[in-house]
Amino acid sequence: MNTVLPQPASRQALAVLRSPDQRSTWIVILAASLEAPLPCIDARLRDVQAAVPLIAARLHDETWHAGPLPSATVMAGEPLESEALLARFDLSTEAPLRVFVGAGGRRIVLAGHHAAFDGRALAMLLGAILGGDLPPPAPPLTAPSMPARASGWRTARRLASPASRVAPSSNRPARDVFVVRPVQFSGSGVTARIAAACAAAAGARNRALGHPWRRVAISLGIGGSGGVGNVATYRRVELPATEPVAPAVDVALRSAPDPYELVTPPRLGRALSPLMGAFSDSFLVSNLGRVALPAVRSVEFYPVARGRSAVAVGAVGVSRGDASLSLRARDLSPDDAAELLDSVVRRLEA
Secondary structure, eight states: OOSSSSEEOOHHHHHHHTOSOOSOOOEEEEEEEESSOOOOHHHHHHHHHHHOGGGGOEEETTEEEOOOOOOOEEOSSOGGGOGGGGSOOOTTTSOSEEEEEETTTTEEEEEEETTTOOHHHHHHHHHHHTTSOOOOBOOOOOOOOOOHHHHHHHHHHHHHSOOOOOOOOSSOOSSOEEEEEEEOOOSSOHHHHHHHHHHHHHHHHHHHHTOOOOEEEEEEEEOOOSSBSOOOEEEEEEEETTSOHHHHHHHHHTSOOOOOOOOOOTTTHHHHGGGHHHHOOSEEEEEEEEEOOTTEEEEEEEOOOOTTTOEEEEEEEETTSOEEEEEEESSSOHHHHHHHHHHHHHHHHO
8 A cells, every 4th residue: 555545455455345254343443541631633633644545545446545534533431432433334435544532532542444454553553643753654465375275275174173162151242342451571472372371261261161162273463564554464373272372373473474365256255154153263362562652651452353253362562661461352241351351361470
């Protein structure tokens, strides 16, 4: 994606826009608590739009076109509780970025459609909104290739042996649930340790509820670093629940990115939606690391929760400041989501 619009949607964007996963809203969220109320938010958004027109674009015929910049939504309470936050985007009439300001100007939440932005892109946008450097747009990635035989074998294996699902709550919520905990990360292998703790906590939950936990599949989201856009890449780990997770994740993170998800023909996605259960992973883990954000006390990252389990875990920290581990779930009650995240944190601290 460059600064000139119109611009065709990238392959990453098309994989999202045509996805058979009809339940996901494909909304990535970054939330921050500020040291002081944020003034002149709309003026700052206009400055960012001049550098990255995508934040105000509209999508027509799978091409981004220039569009008017919407104002930030200002509210009295917590933006994460707003019903508008998770409303499905209509990208033909709405910009792919929503900005919410609440709690007397001390809370700011960015909600971006994943066809346009990944988590690191939202962090760069937030830094610019808060007075930092204006970021460049990101160039599109070139999809890695995969031999047809290897791709067919992996597809057949996923159909024959689907990953175990994190057991849903009996009282499922009407909207996604967000839970966050402060954490202290040190040393190496943070993403691998988070993934291992998530697998152990989810396995304990499933066993306690009498749900199977036999095969674990973990999607590892890796945010782009070259500018604002959706240039995230993914690694995938799949193994029996009895095998150690952390070493497999370490190996995956050192490997080449997985090929992009299937870009289906425009009208075929809905027809393939019944197969999504077989292709779904147990959960997703995305670690943004520490990000430079001026005047921010703490930050929270909520990746897209999708697939059959619809559980996503995000890690992020502020440079020279606090770090957080968050959990976003579609089919867990607030109490169950909090209990699962607390179980993950206990295992990280052990």
